């Protein structure tokens with residue numbers, strides 16, 4: 001997924017549904033914490049606030065820049081124990097081991113499911129024995145739809161208004177879904193709009209593909225949920241939320 005100027009709107013549309021889940025899970029782990037695809041750091045910074053040493057990687061320099069700006073402005077107390085690095089989660093070497101590695105908000109869900117094996121192996125290589133790996137992806141049931149998501153509106157600091165439109169298209173042939181996302185920003189009472197567009201493509205990832213990639217990377221699955229309230233995954237679930245452990249090789 002590529003992110004341009006609309007990165008500035010990310011936090012306002014975040015539902016924070018997963019925040020409690022990842023915070024609680026972090027509390028059950030020990031050691032340093034790594035987030036893959038850290039974005040604006042809305043989860044990682046909260047985990048750092050709990051006193052953990054944290055690292056976040058993202059392949060978008062713009063995201064890392066915005067995350068650093070946000071840390072400076074709103075989380076000054078964590079700058080000594082949080083590192084933000086531009087790196088590709090498909091292949092990275094941080095030279096550091098972590099007790100908890102996670103990827104939230106479908107950040108591992110690129111345009112090909114073939115990448116999962118390498119990605120999980122890179123994550124496992126950075127984990128201590130007994131360490132925890134967790135992630136979520138949009139479920140096949142959720143992605144195999146062609147829909148227009150109802151527009152949502154948010155007020156930004158300074159009184160500006162932004163409206164988000166999402167069109168989702170399912171391509172049965174190659175088992176992918178494409179998202180066209182449009183943000184329209186304006187100042188109330190004025191007629192001029194600024195428009196920002198994003199496009200994203202996501203491969204459909206099934207539980208079987210996940211289990212194969214986990215096995216390949218030497219990770220064993222401890223739980224597979226269908227949402228962030230820990231309900232079991234079923235075919236109609238909108239999410240696949242996985243918790244795995246690095247076991248002895």
Ligand SMILES: C[S@@+](CC[C@H](N)C(=O)[O-])C[C@H]1O[C@@H](n2cnc3c(N)ncnc32)[C@H](O)[C@@H]1O
Nearest residue numbers: 037038039058059060063087088089104105107
């Ligand atoms: C949907 S956002 C989620 C951000 C954050 N995890 C959160 O929960 O708010 C996905 C993030 O993953 C990053 N990303 C996508 N592909 C990546 C890759 N191959 N390596 C590193 N980061 C990647 C994007 O730049 C983006 O910041």
